[in-house]
Amino acid sequence: MTNNDTKPATDFIRSTINAHNQSGRFGGRVHTRFPPEPNGYLHIGHAFSICLNFGIAEEYGGLCNLRFDDTNPAKEEQEYIDAIIEDVRWLGFDWDDRLYFASDYFEQLYDYAVTLIKDGKAYVDQLSPDEIREYRGTLTEPGKNSPYRDRPIEENLALFEKMRNGEFGEGEAVLRTKIDMASPNINMRDPVMYRVLHTPHPRTGDAWCIYPMYDFAHGQSDSIERVTHSLCSLEYADHRPLYDWYLDALGIFHPQQIEFARLNLTYTVMSKRKLRRLVEEGHVSGWDDPRMPTISGHRRRGYTPEAIRNFCADVGVSRSNGVVEIEMLEYHLRQHLNKTSPRVMAVLNPLRVVIENYPDDLTENMEAVNNPEDEAAGTRKVPFSKVLYIERDDFMEDPPKKFYRLAPGREVRLRYAYFITCTDVIKDDDGNIIELRCTYDPETRGGTAPDGRRVKATLHWVSAEHALKAEARLYDRLFTKPNPEDDSEQDFTAFINPDSLEVRDPIYVEPSLADAQPGDRYQFERIGYFAVDPDSTGDKLVFNRTVGLRDSWAKLQKQKK
């Protein structure tokens, strides 16, 4: 299929794991985890990490946990937890009963903190947030010790307990690790372990008013879960010394953190903050707007989990920051949809055609193939009659070179039906073409001429009398620039594509679609792949264009411009 088969599984992560397996560091065990913070919806960048974590575990016969990094109740919500679970599952991954939350470990984490205090490795600092920042120093200047740094252990113990008991307001006290205020790595300058937050937590409610920081929670959570390989993105490389420091200081099971470059895509944005803005500022209809790079947006748009997984595997992991062209994702999308989507005929921009020599009251049911890529998909009947709709783009009164479709006097094939020849063009008073008159050759039923003559084009069509009216939502890229975040002058919203959504209503689709259900995917022949939107009602279907078919005629046109 793709280079998946040929690509040697020797990227730097797998090499490291192989080395561990050789040395026996983890006894040949491979256990990973996907650790989202429930503060927003998952996007395709997360899908990359999900595929990596679950994929590697599977490859090595290991396990992957789903663990929420819910240590900041100020930003986290149950709604996001639910959505994330649904998205990871939809992508096709399973964590059995290993659904965990960092908040499940709050008591244990608290005990770990007490241990560090008792070992003289942590202290309660009562410097203000501003003072802490000042004391931290800068990138080029060392920081200096807090005046509270050398408090007696007993005092720290008492103070930390007071923090837990709610005797401090937010910003009045924090628990810090005693490491090195002069470290060239800022993360090692007495990092904060706990802060006071008088905010109820989605899961622990008001049981706590102090919450562990990421650095103090993540590694210990990995350790508690016996995770062997803690895969994270590049920006955490600077945190690895701290990750290791806590585990060593506590003397507990020590997983290996490995960092990789996250996935970026052209023509979109990938930060939760920016995605949230798109939603909150109304640039899109919601987190699951089909133009969003969220998993839920892709799902609604008609993407398949397989397409996303194949894409992620094909991109590969590395440590270099890059931006993958959206075309590569679309390639995998078409690749999978082509094999799995039933074909159907739909006319998006109708032009009425009357077959003058066809009987007025006759309806023939033409046999059509459901999926030429999959014989098991079978066939169906499509009604044909005297009055039809074809695509406006499939006719030109004065066709240029290389335009093979219908034109005055020209004969083409109507897919699965007859050869027709255009005999007349009907226009309104303004000169707009409103109807075509054609004749058909009864000998060509099914699409082949007994005399062996050929036509250059095959058009899709729909019977006017039998067609169903529906709505089509045609999506284009959300941004006009490949890297909308690149501009130093303008906000990324300045590059939102004003034409990213075009609604066509009505469109005409063949009657076999009458029972289509939300989520069903089809290929509208010669046009593209479409998925039924949840907005569909009993009497009106709404189709989202997932992605267009490759179109060499359109490409030719583009080149001319």
Add this chain to the structure above:
RNA sequence: UGGGGAGUCGCCAAGCGGUAAGGCACCGGACUUUGGAUCCGGCAUUCGCAGGUUCGAAUCCUGCCUCCCCAGCCA
């Protein structure tokens, strides 16, 4: 200017001292009852730059350049 990472075709990415995989994109051509799909062919004398080591370097050494990340009581 401190620390951490990265620089191989337009994009992603193999390569780990023996003379530049693969995929996407692009360009040709074949085939075609989707101008779809499929198939065939083309597409880096060169690996950020400059030196050096070596019979031989993208791979080793030295220096330089560029880009990304870090100064949240965010993750």
